[in-house]
Amino acid sequence: MIYRIMIIEDDAVIREELKTLLCGNGYEVQCVTDFADPVGEVKRWQPHLILLDINLPGENGFRLCSGIRAFSEVPIIFVTSRNTDMDELNSIMLGGDAFITKPYHVAILLARISSLLKKAWPSREEEAYQHRGVMLSPESGRITYGGNSVELTKNEMKILVFLFRHAGKICARTDIVEYLWDNRLYVDDNALSVNISRIRDKLTALGMPDFIQTKHRQGYLI
Template sequence: MTFVLVVDDDPAMRRTLSINLRARDYDVETAGDGRSALQIVDERMPDVVLLDLGLPDLDGIAVLTQLRSFTQVPVIVVSARTESDDKVEALDLGADDFITKPFSIEELLARVRATSRRAGREEPDLVVEVDGLRLDVTDSRATRGEDEIHLTPIEWRIVEVLARHRGRLVRQADLLTAVWGPAYDTQTNYLRVHMASIRRKLEEDAANPVLFVTEPGMGYRFLA
């Protein structure tokens, strides 16, 4: 399991990134300042670091400089700073990538995957086969026998989160945050609508689902 260290002084940003990464089966720790981040690295080396530049003690550039004095761990700078000088300095000091806030979660996750691949830390592909249904979650492709099944991008995100937590309960708020973002963590009607569509497409009997199971008042499990 890929271990990602999120370093950001904004608690909402730490929570959003943590939920989205964990929903995709990454191991995550967070730090709100540079010294805490370096302490975590000293105790346990991450596979990828997401590093904000505007930290309250050591700024991100100082943290990056210290990291590069003893490790080549992949570092993706995640910053609201848009000046090209900041980007050039971070990349010159050894950052592997630079993404500017605000950004889409999907873009960030793609950067993490790409950086992990380059560093040889890529997450394994996820393919599930059950009763003639084949879900290639990595490539967003579903088939039953010879028939292709079309899922929307939102439906694939829901399926991916549940499949990467196979057998485990994913709470409604966590699933909503992982798919739509933290502003939607109470919009349970969104899940009801999309889960009904997913079941119509993927379950043998949508009225009696055995793959995408509801835990009333709590969340969902994928039981393939």
């Protein structure tokens, strides 16, 4: 259950910087590098959110936004060096959802992305996750294996959602803590250890004692 974000930015340095940032925060990223038909790229890839510059080769970002709005309500964040009131007004009038100026503040950009995704795709958090025979259901707040299930606390559920979203990859402790804070769950490093321990106890009771692996000085892996 990974959100797809499309970057429409002609500056290669900024484009790669954004891609690295977003990939590091668990998003799947597609970059437009051929500006012959960016609207066609949006139709083909169907992203969950778009980061859009204004100054682009060919059609500018405002026209692209209008073209996208003709067939899609996908959230669009303008990320641009243009910072006049008229630019921001145009972005709103043409269907943009947010306007962020360069150089952007990383935390603010990520928070805006997260907020818009939750509003646009509210049901995604409720979908069930499955990995190695273990099923996680955010809607019911339970984890199931072998026909048996146990109830999870809100913190335990959110931690497992993050791990399931990154199944097969090592998740750094700092990334998990930041994710919880972004979701207004105030957990520090010690509290994370306590929650992981409790989750493991519940998984052990279900017959999956080694479901969460600890990678020394790296994080956790499922």
